[in-house]
Amino acid sequence: MHARTALRGTVPPSQWLTADSSYRSGVPVSAPCVSLTVRECKQGEADFAALTMKPGEVRLTAGAVGTAPLFLVSAEDVLYASWDLAELRPHLRVDRLVPRVVARTLTRQHRYTADTLFEGVYRLTERATAVFTSSGLRVQYPEPAEHVLAPRPLRPDVDPLDVFDSLLSEAVREAPTAIGCVGIELSGGSDSANVALSVSSAGYNAVHSFGLLMGGSVGAQQRERRRALVDHCGFRDTAAPAMRLPPFVPGGVRALGTPHDPVGAFYQETFDVIRKQAAARACEVMFTGSGGDETNAHHSRTSARLPATDPVPWLGNEAARALADVNEHLAPIPVLPVPTLMAFGLHNPGFLRVGIWPVSPLVHPRIVRFMEQLPHEYKRGKALFRERLRRAGLPESVASPAEPENFLGVMEAGMRSFGLPTLAGMVRDSLLVDLGYVDPKALAQAREDAEHAPVVPDLLCDVLALEVGLRSLM
Structure with a gap:
């Protein structure tokens, strides 16, 4: 082991x-x-x-x-x-x-x-x-996990917000610490904000909050939301500008060729900064808001349909033939939502590498079970999550942001400034091309088109990240 x-x-x-x-x-x-x-x-x-x-x-x-x-x-x-x-x-x-x-x-x-x-x-x-x-x-593989197939009506005397508050706070208190120094990823969204409320009342000796700040007007609103949360919870806050740390940035794991998982998180370079900051502050545990979207989904865990995918013009013959097998050898239905488990595999190794244990209380098995049984009106638009923030006295801009933050601008900056130049080298010399998984002419054309397009197709990041990751393991 x-x-x-x-x-x-x-x-x-x-x-x-x-x-x-x-x-x-x-x-x-x-x-x-x-x-x-x-x-x-x-x-x-x-x-x-x-x-x-x-x-x-x-x-x-x-x-x-x-x-x-x-x-x-x-x-x-x-x-x-x-x-x-x-x-x-x-x-x-x-x-x-x-x-x-x-x-x-x-x-x-x-x-x-x-x-x-x-x-x-x-x-x-x-x-x-x-x-x-x-x-x-x-x-x-195990047998498929059992799930609630449909919401159940609430008893007249039950306030679901009180139940959710109790379950989430209990999940936070279960996090394993020795000295009580913990961190929390605080994006400014409702998921991490709900976790923050429970972390702030859990009695830890020290709580540090960390965030990646977006640019532009969206970033300005995000900063205001984070400031309101930090003041409300009394956290010791550290923030970093995400736009300075996009994919393929010089000095990052990919640019340096540091051995890494080729199918790891797109934003490894960005989140590595948070991890180093948390390690420097001796955080034992990092709480995250991961899983909020999945636990609020309206569909049953057993009947979720996979979204249709756009065609990828630079697929080579080997990859094109293998498309028929993408649904082979799948694991059975899990206890936690599938996207959450996959995200753990992408993000958590980075925390473990610096000695921090990541905890995502929104997908604690008891909370997953509770949210599956909850009537849809409490999950639609994350209604229960947002009402909890309102009851805590936080402003409406925190409970229901007009423009939630996203990483699309960070992706675009990374691909435009660093990804496309790196892709030029891949067009000339590529493992994936040599193995028949990528068509070099189609990839070269896609790269040329992207140079003049208003937005770089983000699927180009996938092929480049895979190539760079494989080379890092040679």
Whole structure:
């Protein structure tokens, strides 16, 4: 088991995670009889990984929350596991990719599955079990999780806002800390604002808030909302201008070629600043507002339809053929919303790398269950979330912003200033082209068109990020 996740809950949080990425160990198939449960929350909760070893067999089982999903690979009778794909670099072959995963990545048809980009490398999805024997490594999926199929009427004497407030506050208080120094990502939106209210009343010794500020009029409104929240909650605030840290910016992980997950978060460079700031302030836990959109969705967890995707003109023959397989080998319906679990895999390794445990209380299993049962009128437009902010005395500009912030401007700035020049090199020399996943002529034409277009097509970011990420692992 990877050293950073060992023995959670039995040692102080300051010792749970280390910044040293050079130490990792494998588990041999001939390991003696050992049973170890790595709890990521408190005893009995759903966020854990369980390792069981006996002669001839190693088993790893994940809980339902999936804060730090593990990547697994076997080599020479040893099982290697880490939440950081880059740490498995000696066992990754960039010339042996899984076509359906490449096709998913290039067309934004991402799926929750044990598949990864690399042959023989698997992701341990929620509640799944990896079994490693002399015959090799296989992943056993669980049964689909049960969900509420339709909202239920409320009892006349129940105020759903009081119930939500209690559940969210309880989820926040469960976060594992030793010295009570925590951080919160505070965007200025209603999701992180609701988490902020519960964090501010949880009794932590120190709470630091962090935010990425957008530009223009949207950014000005965002700053006002954040200021109102920080004043209301009494946080120690730090903010950074997101426009200075767009994708592919010089000095960032991609520009430097630092080994990283090729399908990691688009805005790694931007969020890396928050992570470093939080680590410098000794934050043990980082609360996020992740999952608010998903828990307020009107559809059932079992009948959500995947959105239609636009055609990608630069797909090569290998990727085009693999499109027929993008829905193969999918994990069953999980406890948490699928987009949330996928986002954890993108964003959380960055926090773990600097010794911070990320917590997203809006998708605590009890809150997911509560929101599924809630009548639609409380979820439509995040009505319950916004009413809680109003009752707390926050202004309407915070409860229901006229222009919520987004990262589209950051993406455009990064692609225009740094992405397109980098793409010019890819047109001339590309792993994805050599492997047949990208058509070089079509990509060259798309790049040329983008130079003169009012907005750079953001799908160009996907192909460039994948290329740069793969090269970082060579």
